[in-house]
Amino acid sequence: MKKIYEKPVITKIQTGFMNKFGNSPYYARKIRKDIDGISINYLVENFGSPLFVISEKKLRQQYRKIYNAFSSRYPNVVFGWSYKTNYLQAVCATLHQEGAIAEVVSAFEYEKARKLGIKGENIIFNGPYKSLKALELAVKEGATINIDHFDEITDLEKVAEKLGKKIKVGIRINMDTGIQPQWSRFGFNLETGQALDAVKRIKAGNKLILSGLHCHIGTFIIEPEAYANEVKKMVQFKYEIEDNFGYSIEFLDIGGGFPSKNKLKGTYLPPDILIPSIDEYAEKITNALYENLKPGDFPKLILESGRAIIDEAEYLITTIHASKRLPDGRKAYVADAGVNLLFTAFWYKFSIEIDREVSGVNEPSVIYGPLCMNIDILDEGTFLPPLERGTRLIFSPVGAYNNTQWMQFIEYRPNIVMIMENGSVEVVREREDLTDIERREKLPEKLKIL
Numbered sequence: 001m002k003k004i005y006e007k008p009v010i011t012k013i014q015t016g017f018m019n020k021f022g023n024s025p026y027y028a029r030k031i032r033k034d035i036d037g038i039s040i041n042y043l044v045e046n047f048g049s050p051l052f053v054i055s056e057k058k059l060r061q062q063y064r065k066i067y068n069a070f071s072s073r074y075p076n077v078v079f080g081w082s083y084k085t086n087y088l089q090a091v092c093a094t095l096h097q098e099g100a101i102a103e104v105v106s107a108f109e110y111e112k113a114r115k116l117g118i119k120g121e122n123i124i125f126n127g128p129y130k131s132l133k134a135l136e137l138a139v140k141e142g143a144t145i146n147i148d149h150f151d152e153i154t155d156l157e158k159v160a161e162k163l164g165k166k167i168k169v170g171i172r173i174n175m176d177t178g179i180q181p182q183w184s185r186f187g188f189n190l191e192t193g194q195a196l197d198a199v200k201r202i203k204a205g206n207k208l209i210l211s212g213l214h215c216h217i218g219t220f221i222i223e224p225e226a227y228a229n230e231v232k233k234m235v236q237f238k239y240e241i242e243d244n245f246g247y248s249i250e251f252l253d254i255g256g257g258f259p260s261k262n263k264l265k266g267t268y269l270p271p272d273i274l275i276p277s278i279d280e281y282a283e284k285i286t287n288a289l290y291e292n293l294k295p296g297d298f299p300k301l302i303l304e305s306g307r308a309i310i311d312e313a314e315y316l317i318t319t320i321h322a323s324k325r326l327p328d329g330r331k332a333y334v335a336d337a338g339v340n341l342l343f344t345a346f347w348y349k350f351s352i353e354i355d356r357e358v359s360g361v362n363e364p365s366v367i368y369g370p371l372c373m374n375i376d377i378l379d380e381g382t383f384l385p386p387l388e389r390g391t392r393l394i395f396s397p398v399g400a401y402n403n404t405q406w407m408q409f410i411e412y413r414p415n416i417v418m419i420m421e422n423g424s425v426e427v428v429r430e431r432e433d434l435t436d437i438e439r440r441e442k443l444p445e446k447l448k449i450l
Ligand SMILES: Cc1ncc(COP(=O)(O)O)c(C=O)c1O
Pocket: 082, 085, 103, 126, 127, 216, 218, 219, 220, 255, 256, 257, 258, 304, 305, 306, 307, 308, 400
């Protein structure tokens, strides 16, 4: 049928109004005046800027949500808090209070956990570099050691000989779970038969008792199915070992890797849409367990989730120090925090909130940090209204891998506070000063300036 003629119309474009894609980037802005009811103003006035702020409430909520997702589906679940993700005492202690044991990957982290009061038997010791001394201590104190390579088997046999007893160990394995990149650098590879060789080697040595399997397939894994593949292969390997070598595999440690609601650079969809819920992961993992385990067999399921637990519980408040115009016309801001504090800025595009109402049209803006270094960029391009000097920006989520991977380069590390559940604000790490930096330095006598 012939279409009915419609007169052309000219419609005025109303910039700034909501359209079918949501808010116009020219007016949309996120305002945050407080964290857990404590005003940004109060926090900065009392504890300075930049300032890391941890929410105890959010941290506990996240832990409980993730723990419950698994413990409500499987009867034998233990969480090992991944120290490297954030080893502030206050963070570790909160999670230990919630029931998590410690997962450490170096002698330093091991020492930290012990100093916090965690018994060796509640420590999982992973990682590719464990000295003989560190292994011996961990064995004496009853920690769970997951072996990374053949040389470590030999080392542990030496420890067993020295202590005159057989040692229970786990081995770390790596495998193809269908995701890229495949982490193949840690542990023994399953598909090539290397993992089986490790079992044979342990058996032949007759000084160690294999009692667990560990695997960590990567980080920020947005595909729950990858875990189902991991679990299936781990369970099949467990039975292969039990049937052929007479060991009893008591635990399956499936590592960490669940994503937080952060936005990876290069992803298009917002995290709320892109990131599967923790229940989807728990469902896939526990289904894979039930489909592959023999009836009545419930080995301990260990999880070492890091990022998904802490990332969203921490914020970084920064202050705009200056603004400038770049030769290409873009607006740029200098903030008092940069990649020295937010190491994860290299791969995340954080949510940025402003501490006050601001008028004016948004324009693409770059946010630089305080470092005299070209790579110090917190955001290469975000829509921001004209910001006055002194305006505060709140970056989130920043709880994972920043307070451990930050660097002391030309600036002091700032205060970290925790907003407690009762509304009080506690400093959990004090701002550094020159004494922290120079404490270990020694100036030869003849170089001293009189
Ligand atoms: C052995 C091990 N377990 C747990 C984690 C924590 O991972 P995520 O923060 O991705 O959960 C890591 C991080 O790399 C790891 O190497």
